[in-house]
Amino acid sequence: MYFDGALNRDGAGAGVLFISPKGxxxxxxLQLLFKATNSAAEYEALIHGLRIAVTLDIxxxxxxxDSKVVIQQVNKDWECTKEKMDAYCRETRKLEAKFYSLEFHHVPWDDNxxxxxLSKLGSKxxxxxxxxxxxxxxxxxxxxEEEPPTKPDLVPAIGQQVLTLDTDWRSPIIDFVKNNKSYPKGKEHEKLARHSNLGTSFTGFEFWDYCQESCIDVYYSSVAHPRCNGQVERANGLIL
Known part of the structure; x- marks a missing residue:
């Protein structure tokens, strides 16, 4: 049995291929109609494949x-550090007991x-x-099981200090985009430049993986047509 999961901006999917000894x-x-990380998609493929095998009396x-993380976890070489991955591991263990022999092997992507x-057909x-x-x-x-949200203490205990937050840091950016408001050289100008010049911080793989793990939707906006006075026209932009 070969299994794989896929995750892209269109969605998530999984694929399973069975090859009998006779070929x-x-x-x-699998079309995953819920928010899933790449590892979750891999586990969905594995568990679905194992359930099919049990149904077929294999x-x-x-x-x-080809997911080293999943293979190492189910082989108990790596620990499942996240609650959801641990739940997937436990489900795999339950299904493992239904086989006389079951082996998990990591293979390169070229061999899978x-x-x-199949997984990309499901994700797209x-x-x-x-x-x-x-x-x-x-x-x-x-x-x-989801833990009930805890209510923060509204009244600080004796000896505690109350943290007062400054004005929302997005305010100057919103003023700049919506009202064309500019700031003179100084502290506010530096804040605006620091928050708006983040380079590739929000396009790298680490940021994308973090958002997927945290179920955060990411929407990108672009700018176009620079004007001669140094301002830019906002295109397809929406700041929440």
Whole structure:
């Protein structure tokens, strides 16, 4: 069994490919209709594949995936440090008990192309070719208990200090974009430049992975047509 997960701006998906000892193939596509990280998509593919194998009464199975994180975790070489990943690991353990033998092996991406193609079909909602099974998942396979939100103490205890926040740092940026308000050289000008000149901080992989892990939606805006006085015209921009 080969499995893979895919995550892009269109959505998330998973793919599973079964190859029997005689060379017969079964192909499955999963459309994940919920917010998922790349690791979650990989686990959804793995767990879905294991459940299919149990349904088909398969007792001996070799599972191959190109996600080193998932393979190391299910092989107990790495610990599951996040609650959701730990829930996926526990579900994998339950299914593992239903096989006489089950092995997990890490393979390079080049050896997992077929499952990768299936996962991308699910993530991009593409037309599914004939002979491929498809299923849509509206919620994650694993369930976790959510802790009730704690209420902050409104009255500080004796000896505690109350932190007073300054004016919203976005205010000068909003004034600059909406009202063309400029600031003279000085402290406010430096603040505006510091907050608006972040380079590639919000386009790198670390920021994107953090947003996916935290279920944060990211919307990008662009600027166009620089004017001669140094200002720019906002295009497709919306500051919340």
């Amino acid at each position: 017969e193939q079964l192909k499955y596509v 007792k001996h199975l070799l599972a191959y995936g 192309v077929a499952a990768d193609v 909602w593409s037309i599914i070719p004939p002979g491929v099974f498809i299923e849509a998942l509206n919620s994650p396979t694993v369930k976790m």
